[in-house]
Amino acid sequence: xxxxxxxxxxxxxxxxxxxxxxxxxxxxxxxxxxxxxxxxxxxxxxxxxxxxxxxxxxxxxxxxxxxxxxxxxxxxxxxxxxxxxxxxxxxxxxxxxxxxxxxxxxxxxxxxxxxxxxxxxxxxxxxxxxxxxxxxxxxxxxxxxxxxxxxxxxxxxxxxxxxxxxxxxxxxxxxxxxxxxxxxxxxxxxxxxxxxxxxxxxxxxxxxxxxxxxxxxxxxxxxxxxxxxxxxxxxxxxxxxxxxxxxxxxxxxxxxxxxxxxxxxxxxxxxxxxxxxxxxxxxxxxxxxxxxxxxxxxxxxxxxxxxxxxxxxxxxxxxxxxxxxxxxxxxxxxxxxxxxxxxxxxxxxxxxxxxxxxxxxxxxxxxxxxxxxxxxxxxxxxxxxxxxxxxxxxxxxxxxxxxxxxxxxxxxxxxxxx
Amino acid sequence: xxxxxxxxxxxxxxxxxxxxxxxxxxxxxxxxxxxxxxxxxxxxxxxxxxxxxxxxxxxxxxxxxxxxxxxxxxxxxxxxxxxxxxxxxxxxxxxxxxxxxxxxxxxxxxxxxxxxxxxxxxxxxxxxxxxxxxxxxxxxxxxxxxxxxxxxxxxxxxxxxxxxxxxxxxxxxxxxxxxxxxxxxxxxxxxxxxxxxxxxxxxxxxxxxxxxxxxxxxxxxxxxxxxxxxxxxxxxxxxxxxxxxxxxxxxxxxxxxxxxxxxxxxxxxxxxxxxxxxxxxxxxxxxxxxxxxxxxxxxxxxxxxxxxxxxxxxxxxxxxxxxxxxxxxxxxxxxxxxxxxxxxxxxxxxxxxxxxxxxxxxxxxxxxxxxxxxxxxxxxxxxxxxxxxxxxxxxxxxxxxxxxxxxxxxxxxxxxxxxxxxxxxxxxxxxxxxxxxxxxxxxxxxxxxxxxxxxxxxxxxxxxxxxxxxxxxxxxxxxxx
Numbered sequence: 001x002x003x004x005x006x007x008x009x010x011x012x013x014x015x016x017x018x019x020x021x022x023x024x025x026x027x028x029x030x031x032x033x034x035x036x037x038x039x040x041x042x043x044x045x046x047x048x049x050x051x052x053x054x055x056x057x058x059x060x061x062x063x064x065x066x067x068x069x070x071x072x073x074x075x076x077x078x079x080x081x082x083x084x085x086x087x088x089x090x091x092x093x094x095x096x097x098x099x100x101x102x103x104x105x106x107x108x109x110x111x112x113x114x115x116x117x118x119x120x121x122x123x124x125x126x127x128x129x130x131x132x133x134x135x136x137x138x139x140x141x142x143x144x145x146x147x148x149x150x151x152x153x154x155x156x157x158x159x160x161x162x163x164x165x166x167x168x169x170x171x172x173x174x175x176x177x178x179x180x181x182x183x184x185x186x187x188x189x190x191x192x193x194x195x196x197x198x199x200x201x202x203x204x205x206x207x208x209x210x211x212x213x214x215x216x217x218x219x220x221x222x223x224x225x226x227x228x229x230x231x232x233x234x235x236x237x238x239x240x241x242x243x244x245x246x247x248x249x250x251x252x253x254x255x256x257x258x259x260x261x262x263x264x265x266x267x268x269x270x271x272x273x274x275x276x277x278x279x280x281x282x283x284x285x286x287x288x289x290x291x292x293x294x295x296x297x298x299x300x301x302x303x304x305x306x307x308x309x310x311x312x313x314x315x316x317x318x319x320x321x322x323x324x325x326x327x328x329x330x331x332x333x334x335x336x337x338x339x340x341x342x343x344x345x346x347x348x349x350x351x352x353x354x355x356x357x358x359x360x361x362x363x364x365x366x367x368x369x370x371x372x373x374x375x376x377x378x379x380x381x382x383x384x385x386x387x388x389x390x391x392x393x394x395x396x397x398x399x400x401x402x403x404x405x406x407x408x409x410x411x412x413x414x415x416x417x418x
Numbered sequence: 419x420x421x422x423x424x425x426x427x428x429x430x431x432x433x434x435x436x437x438x439x440x441x442x443x444x445x446x447x448x449x450x451x452x453x454x455x456x457x458x459x460x461x462x463x464x465x466x467x468x469x470x471x472x473x474x475x476x477x478x479x480x481x482x483x484x485x486x487x488x489x490x491x492x493x494x495x496x497x498x499x500x501x502x503x504x505x506x507x508x509x510x511x512x513x514x515x516x517x518x519x520x521x522x523x524x525x526x527x528x529x530x531x532x533x534x535x536x537x538x539x540x541x542x543x544x545x546x547x548x549x550x551x552x553x554x555x556x557x558x559x560x561x562x563x564x565x566x567x568x569x570x571x572x573x574x575x576x577x578x579x580x581x582x583x584x585x586x587x588x589x590x591x592x593x594x595x596x597x598x599x600x601x602x603x604x605x606x607x608x609x610x611x612x613x614x615x616x617x618x619x620x621x622x623x624x625x626x627x628x629x630x631x632x633x634x635x636x637x638x639x640x641x642x643x644x645x646x647x648x649x650x651x652x653x654x655x656x657x658x659x660x661x662x663x664x665x666x667x668x669x670x671x672x673x674x675x676x677x678x679x680x681x682x683x684x685x686x687x688x689x690x691x692x693x694x695x696x697x698x699x700x701x702x703x704x705x706x707x708x709x710x711x712x713x714x715x716x717x718x719x720x721x722x723x724x725x726x727x728x729x730x731x732x733x734x735x736x737x738x739x740x741x742x743x744x745x746x747x748x749x750x751x752x753x754x755x756x757x758x759x760x761x762x763x764x765x766x767x768x769x770x771x772x773x774x775x776x777x778x779x780x781x782x783x784x785x786x787x788x789x790x791x792x793x794x795x796x797x798x799x800x801x802x803x804x805x806x807x808x809x810x811x812x813x814x815x816x817x818x819x820x821x822x823x824x825x826x827x828x829x830x831x832x833x834x835x836x837x838x839x840x841x842x843x844x845x846x847x848x849x850x851x852x853x854x855x856x857x858x859x860x861x862x863x864x865x866x867x868x869x870x871x872x873x874x875x876x877x878x879x880x881x882x883x884x885x886x887x888x889x890x891x892x893x894x895x896x897x898x899x
Contacts, residue, residue, distance in 0.1 A: 051489065320816065320817070323816070333828070335828060335830070335831040335833070336831055337831050338798055338829070338830050338831050338832075339798075339829075340829070340831065341827065341828065341829040342826075342827075342828045342829075343825070343826065343827045343828075344824075344825075344826040344827075344828075344837075345823070345824060345825050345826065346822070346824060346837070346839070347821070347822060347823050347824075348811075348820070348821060348822040348839060348841060349491075349819065349821045350811070350813065350819060350820045350821060350841050351818075351819040352813075352816060353813035353814065353815060353816045353818070353843045354816070354843055355813075355841060355842070355843075356840075356841075356842055357840070357841040357842075358838065358839060358840040358841070359822070359837075359838070359839050360836075360837065360838040360839070361824070361826055361835075361836075361837040361838075362834075362835065362836050362837070363796075363826060363828040363833065363834070363835040364833070364834040364835065364836075365831050365832060365834075
């Protein structure tokens with residue numbers, strides 16, 4: 001009986017989405033799209049009995065009648081750092097006027113709807129969120145960089161979300177050919193008072209000797225939902241670096257899955273989160289070492305204030321062939337109040353013997369002695385706390401690819417601590 | 419080097435299980451299968467009071483509604499619960515007061531096990547309760563303990579002689595419907611050990627239980643209940659072996675510890691059930707629920723050396739209910755050949771100023787998989803709670819796996835929780851260093867492994883530490899990573 005109502009609930013939602021969906025999709029992508037659309041009928045929203053969703057509830061998303069928006073205009077916030085190149089997306093539609101596209105030989109950059117994307121990297125078709133995005137994708141950026149082209153200046157990607165009960169499903173794909181290099185700064189900004197479910201899907205394929213670096217800044221809203229799926233695939237001798245800063249948002253979930261399929265590659269995934277009030281932030285990472293001699297580093301740091309909840313789940317696989325793997329993972333949390341909760345689950349699954357793998361997880365509070373030390377030197381308790389928290393965040397901040405992002409992040413940290 | 423490694427690994431995989439004999443003791447078995455009738459039969463055979471039967475039946479009804487857990491990182495054919503004898507008692511059974519009355523075949527068994535009850539009794543002063551195929555066959559030193567008011571006897575005797583204690587505490591730490599195997603055990607458990615230490619008494623000797631599965635097609639479902647009353651102290655040892663058989667046998671035990679105010683319980687296990695042969699055939703399924711409840715200022719310490727069993731699924735836990743209580747978990751888990759172990763602990767911090775320490779050392783060799791799975795939960799009210807966890811894994815050979823699945827849930831801002839884990843193999847430089855100083859490769863490895871496990875072995879009582887070290891040496895004879 002229960003399943004009956006569930007299915008109808010999901011069916012109703014899918015019907016609503018289909019009737020409001022109007023984004024153009026590249027012909028080349030339609031086969032992939034149709035496959036996912038067919039799968040949708042069998043999928044349900046995960047409940048907390050599903051291990052992957054143990055600490056994050058999806059009921060709040062499942063029980064709302066989301067629809068696509070037709071609003072394609074919005075103002076870019078003033079405090080956004082200036083950038084040489086910029087792509088702006090409003091509610092999943094590319095905004096040409098506000099964008100400044102680079103014109104570099106060997107770089108193809110365009111919105112999803114104008115691309116001829118014909119592949120996907122994400123594996124498995126058992127996840128309703130992945131299937132929804134693939135079945136009804138909207139504009140993200142599609143970048144193809146040919147051999148040995150290196151783009152020096154970071155490209156700024158601005159995703160703006162506005163509306164009430166609006167769903168937005170940006171789809172991005174980046175392909176870096178051998179020896180190329182790219183830096184990206186991504187902003188996801190939910191307008192104040194909006195109620196948007198952003199279901200973002202990004203894929204990155206990094207080939208031999210290529211280097212990909214991305215910073216992601218997430219600013220949610222009081223009623224919004226933000227789900228960001230990232231899939232990376234790395235070939236030989238390449239690097240993939242990703243830094244995610246979750247500054248606010250009622251409900252945020254980041255899933256990052258990186259596969260190391262070639263030797264001597266390096267993968268760095270870092271994150272910082274500072275939820276307050278009743279905000280919920282969940283970071284899930286999977287790093288899959290399939291080949292030998294690779295290295296992965298993970299550093300996630302969080303400060304939890306008020307009644308917020310944080311989740312970190314980091315999984316490192318080391319396959320049988322992946323000898324000489326070095327994998328390091330660290331998750332540190334500071335809890336500010338007795339009503340905040342942190343659930344941390346660092347996991348290792350290792351099938352090769354000649355490896356160095358470690359993970360560490362700590363949860364605690366600021367050191368009283370450190371505060372005392374600073375107060376004895378004339379700082380107020382407040383500024384001592386701020387100083388220490390900023391130092392705690394600095395370990396992640398110093399990894400920023402684009403230093404221009406620093407002010408906007410530090411500003412949020414200091415406002416939330418006040 | 420590669421050839422050497424293979425030779426040595428072969429040697430490891432072929433090192434025999436030396437406890438794999440059967441004893442020809444006639445036994446009284448209940449028919450195969452599980453049903454309310456069988457449970458009534460077990461209860462009747464043991465002349466149990468009505469409330470005990472009710473407890474079993476209620477558990478059975480709950481069990482029938484439960485499904486086998488699938489979440490552990492192990493893979494095995496599910497046991498057929500209707501193909502097991504739920505009751506098998508060595509015959510003839512009569513009341514035993516001294517070892518002289520024990521069946522000589524049985525005594526012979528203990529001698530083969532290397533734990534001559536007789537000898538231990540005289541030399542080490544360890545009080546032992548021996549459980550064979552679910553039934554307690556011998557308890558030593560009972561009288562001496564009784565002088566101090568300590569009750570140490572088989573579970574069935576406790577049900578007969580101390581029903582008020584059993585009724586009060588059974589199921590208080592591990593509820594009947596706690597999990598699939600705990601419910602099964604609550605329905606069909608046949609015997610086990612019971613210990614009660616009165617207030618303020620420091621138990622002068624180690625209490626020990628030895629478990630042995632002997633009959634084919636039997637499951638062992640024993641139940642242990644240890645109650646340390648206010649201000650008392652007890653150290654409890656547990657050891658287990660089984661014969662070599664082709665089929666998988668099920669062992670599903672429940673252990674409940676209750677440490678009242680200011681009490682301390684030290685519980686040590688050396689688990690050496692038959693692990694199956696080098697092709698992964700046979701071996702014991704070891705699905706055990708162990709949990710302790712700590713009241714104010716009390717302490718429970720679990721120490722385990724796990725070398726046996728085909729599949730292990732075991733999480734000795736502490737519920738730190740009282741303020742200032744302490745929970746500890748020290749574990750060495752060794753897997754070889756096709757063994758699979760998913761083991762760890764749960765530390766639930768409820769009271770203020772509670773502390774817990776987790777030291778887990780996993781060693782995997784052959785084609786085995788060894789997982790640490792643990793939960794550290796700090797509740798809202800657990801002010802100044804403190805946890806330190808360290809999980810290290812050592813890999814020997816490139817066909818084995820070592821995994822870590824820690825769950826850390828913190829809801830208190832004054833709590834400090836630390837977790838760290840490392841995975842590595844024995845360094846070639848370490849071995850080289852030893853070789854250079856004239857220590858053979860075999861010895862070097864034994865040295866390194868023992869050093870690696872020292873933190874845990876140090877926590878074992880003397881008699882067990884020696885046995886545990888020997889076991890480690892047998893399990894890993896000549897392994898090179």
